[in-house]
Amino acid sequence: MTEPGLREQKKQQTRQLIANTAARLFAERGFEDVSVAEIARTAHVSEVTVFNYFPTKGDLVFGRMEFVEERLVTAVERRASQESIATAFGRVLLADIDQLDARAEVIVRAATVIRASPTLQAREREITEQYTTRLAGVLAAEAGLDHDDVEARVVASALMAVHRGLLEHVRDAVLAGRRGPLLASDAAEQAGRALGRLESGLARYPAREAR
Amino acid sequence: MTEPGLREQKKQQTRQLIANTAARLFAERGFEDVSVAEIARTAHVSEVTVFNYFPTKGDLVFGRMEFVEERLVTAVERRASQESIATAFGRVLLADIDQLDARAEVIVRAATVIRASPTLQAREREITEQYTTRLAGVLAAEAGLDHDDVEARVVASALMAVHRGLLEHVRDAVLAGRRGPLLASDAAEQAGRALGRLESGLARYPAREAR
DNA sequence: TTTAGTGACCATAAGATTATGGTTACCACA
DNA sequence: TGTGGTAACCATAATCTTATGGTCACTAAA
Numbered sequence A, B: 001m002t003e004p005g006l007r008e009q010k011k012q013q014t015r016q017l018i019a020n021t022a023a024r025l026f027a028e029r030g031f032e033d034v035s036v037a038e039i040a041r042t043a044h045v046s047e048v049t050v051f052n053y054f055p056t057k058g059d060l061v062f063g064r065m066e067f068v069e070e071r072l073v074t075a076v077e078r079r080a081s082q083e084s085i086a087t088a089f090g091r092v093l094l095a096d097i098d099q100l101d102a103r104a105e106v107i108v109r110a111a112t113v114i115r116a117s118p119t120l121q122a123r124e125r126e127i128t129e130q131y132t133t134r135l136a137g138v139l140a141a142e143a144g145l146d147h148d149d150v151e152a153r154v155v156a157s158a159l160m161a162v163h164r165g166l167l168e169h170v171r172d173a174v175l176a177g178r179r180g181p182l183l184a185s186d187a188a189e190q191a192g193r194a195l196g197r198l199e200s201g202l203a204r205y206p207a208r209e210a211r
Numbered sequence C: 001t002t003t004a005g006t007g008a009c010c011a012t013a014a015g016a017t018t019a020t021g022g023t024t025a026c027c028a029c030a
Numbered sequence D: 001t002g003t004g005g006t007a008a009c010c011a012t013a014a015t016c017t018t019a020t021g022g023t024c025a026c027t028a029a030a
Helices: A006-029 A036-042 A047-053 A068-077 A085-098 A104-115 A118-143 A150-175 A181-200 B006-029 B036-042 B047-053 B068-077 B085-098 B104-115 B118-142 B150-175 B181-200
Strands: none
Touching (some): A006 A047, A036 A047, A068 A118, A085 A181, A104 A118, A118 A150, A150 A181, A150 B150, B006 B036, B006 B047, B036 B047, B068 B150, B085 B150, B085 B181, B104 B118, B118 B150
């Protein structure tokens, strides 16, 4: 696939050069305060070339990051035939929660950058949406339904919302300084309750007291 | 609220002028092929002024449109104490389905413009997202939970996905030329199945044959 | 009626993004 | 080795959007 010709080498070099330059500048002065023009100038490359490698400025941050979303969709797609969708999805989610406390600082750094930038937040939602559509497609195909089947889309949205909601919840928590085992247990509770609600249905949601 | 001073009059005039000019140009040549600069020039107004009245180019299309989403959120918020959330939500959705066939041509026109423009599609998703967050907030507050409660967010997302999915489904249908009572009955089936799934839960989703 | 304030408007510039057309270095094949 | 093709790169311009600082007409209070 990637022939190791001179051309390919230079290409990877340029890509790395741009990525590194951007990373350094972002680390120094934040995302919004560094212009693509400046990155290009510093990397001795034209502005267009930057966009050639990274379609949007946001991709300079998200870069080659492999997304959890990918694993989530795959987990549902390849689940054992007797495993429920929510369980398969939850399995991946819970696996990540285990390493939560250890990754707290990484999360803080990412959350700080992202929360400070509308651009990055928008990009993140866009990515989620893409995967939601993909998941909806998988579910619809599985059931032999149209690609625009509403039920499939709703299920996909709900699942992805568990992931998205959990992510934001965890960010709030770590940014608020919470650490230690409480972090993981709180996240697990949130995820569990949300997934449980999905499994059992909204019929009795909320569990409301009589008035 | 709106004092009828000379200033206010002029303001409304300018706004109308811009809106009308844009509408005319869009009708003539489509959304993407008309630049804001051209709208401004034609309306004898500066480009900045256009953005002053319409924060984004997309708002020139969506304009003062009152969103279904508003009604959806309100319906949930003000539902009778024994009515389920999904039912309240569905009530508004089904009410719109009744007028579906009558509004088919309007829908075609809107769908054509929107489907042809990534910008407008993005704007539409943004709006949905805003209302999703609002709905999540309403649900969380109602239950006395944190604003970032995952369960509330998931429920809100799922409900909004019914609306969003139904909208796209209907657009597909009318763009494919389908009309008449089948339009409404198909939409009702889709909405009903999706809402039903939410009510009863994913535990047995999909209703899958043994392998 | 005068005057101070404010809000609508403007010109200008910067920034992210996309399209266009041109150059040049690498590559495959004779 | 030479030669045509293609892919990486560039300059330039257009587009949407936001920020800045200025001008002038309307407003409100003296």
